[in-house]
Amino acid sequence: MATSGATALYVHWPFCKAKCPYCDFNSHVSTSVDHPRWADQLKRELDHMAALSERRGQVLSSIFFGGGTPSLMAPETMASVINHAAEVFHFAPDIEITMEANPTSVEAEKLAAFRGSGANRLSMGIQSLRREALAFLGREHSADEAMDALALARELFPRVSADFIYARPQQTEAEWQAELEEILALGLDHLSLYQLTLEPGTAFYSQHQRGMLDLPHDDMARGFYDLTQSLTAASGCPAYEVSNHAARGQESQHNLMYWSAGDWLGIGPGAYGRFWRDGKRVETRSRRAPQSWLDDVTRQGHAIDQLTHDEPLDYAHEAMMMGLRLTRGVDLTRVEHYAGPRAHWLNLALLDQLAEDGLITMTDDHLSLTAKGQPVLNAILGGVLIT
Ligand SMILES: C[S@@+](CC[C@H](N)C(=O)[O-])C[C@H]1O[C@@H](n2cnc3c(N)ncnc32)[C@H](O)[C@@H]1O
Ligand code: SF4
Incomplete structure (x- = not known):
């Protein structure tokens, strides 16, 4: 399991072919990337984080190459980071090594080499099966190209996931139902x-500000969400987190590490990590701009520009905020191990009331939201956390 004392590693690759108009991830378009230099500096920042967290020689349960577009990496760079991680840590026998990929034909040609580098799970950003939607979303691939890349990925990788975006402007529920049925049939x-x-700073955000783009209003968005939950559940791929769905046993172990407030290290531009050290919850953030990151790591072995030490109470809040996104909820016993008795950080009387109102379910060791509670997650958090 993701949280049994093991650590996860996130590696950020910050480059993309083009910037999608909805995306506020730390991604940049660059025509020249010095791949060997990036490989060397990623490994140096990895060494630094392993030392800082005192995790050298400890069990590593997952690696996640996210972006940006990791399928634009040289496969040798990915192999070199994975091999180095295997020297620094002790790989769990079932280590999950995920890479995000965009489904253009050029990137598809490199998939076998990525598999050869040690990645064993691939997450493909398809976004839509509809031509007009792909054009609207500014994607660099067609639906046919994406289907070819997906088929190849499934031949090569033991585990494959795909990303889609719904509740798009002008999309009707019936249209999404038809598209989702095609997706599930895959x-x-x-x-x-x-x-x-709509994320501030994106092209879509400014179009929205100028009145040129509208999203479905709240009631409609709720309808899209409910439809998605019921169709995925009926096809054996139910939600295990707000936006993530899996057949039993196929959940992303790496992402479960975040949502269960486990320990992970983050390397690469803009990456962040969180881990326990000496009774404090440490958070690191590395510089976002790729060139500044590269220069800092070259000069000093890391590009951390924010290092904070949180108190156990902050950790309880982190664990609640992340864990209530999970269908299985928050493991209260585990949080108590770090943050002390739950009565110190939870308003238990209010929780009893919320349980009576059918908004939450609470057992001795787990707290989760019911379907009725999910839409009011933020209000519940605001009320039950003792600050
Ligand atoms: C780091 S990005 C994707 C990785 C890869 N570069 C790609 O585009 O396929 C992770 C996912 O977040 C989702 N995403 C990003 N921005 C979004 C937004 N504003 N609204 C909804 N989904 C978004 C997309 O589905 C995307 O595939
Ligand atoms: S969605 Fe993916 S390809 Fe598009 S800008 Fe964001 S990270 Fe890059």
Whole structure:
């Protein structure tokens, strides 16, 4: 399991072919990337984080190459980071090594080499099966190209997931139902299904500000969400997190590490990590701009520009915020291990009331939201956490 004392590793690759108009991830378009230099500096920052967290020689349960577009990496760079991680840590026998990939034909040609580098799980950003939607979302691939890349990925990788974006402007529920049925017919055992959100700083956000783009209003968005939950559950791929769906046993172990407030190290531009050390919850953030990151790591072995030490109470809040996104909820016993008795950080009287109202379910060791409670997650958090 993801949280049994093991550590996870996130590696950020910050480059993309083009910037999608909805995306606020730390991604940049660059025509020249010095791949061997990036490989060397990623490994140096890895060494630094392993030392800082005192995790050298400890069990590593997952690696996640996220982006940006990791399928634009040189496969040798990925292999070199994985091999180095194997020297620094002790790989769990069932280590999960995921890479995100975009489904253009050029990237598809490299998939076998990525598999050869040691990645054993691939998460493909398809976003839509509809031509007009792909054009609207500014994607660099067609639906046919994506289906070819997906078929190849499934031949090569033991585990494959795909990302889609729904609740798009002008999309009707009936249209999404038809598209989702096609997606489910692909028979994937993991899907990330995101409602389109407007993120400040993106092209879509400024179009929205100028009145040129509208998203479905709240009631409609709720309808899209409920439809998604029921169709995925009926096809054996139910939600285990707000936007993530999996057949039993196919959940992303790496992402479960975040949602269960486990320990992970983050390397690469803008990556962040969180781990326990000497009774404190440490958070690291590395510089976002790729060139500044590269320069800092070259000069000093890391590019951490924020290092904070949180108190156990902050950790209880982190664990609640992340864990209530999970269908299985928060493991209260585990949080108590770090943050002390639950009565110190939870308003138990209010929780009893919320349980009576059918918004939460609480057992001795788990707290989760009911379907009725999910839409009011933030209000519940605001009320039950003792600050
Ligand atoms: C780091 S990005 C994707 C990786 C890869 N570069 C790609 O585009 O396929 C992870 C996923 O977040 C989702 N995403 C990003 N911005 C979003 C937004 N504003 N609304 C909804 N989903 C979003 C997309 O589905 C995307 O595949
Ligand atoms: S969605 Fe993916 S390809 Fe598009 S800008 Fe974001 S990270 Fe890059």
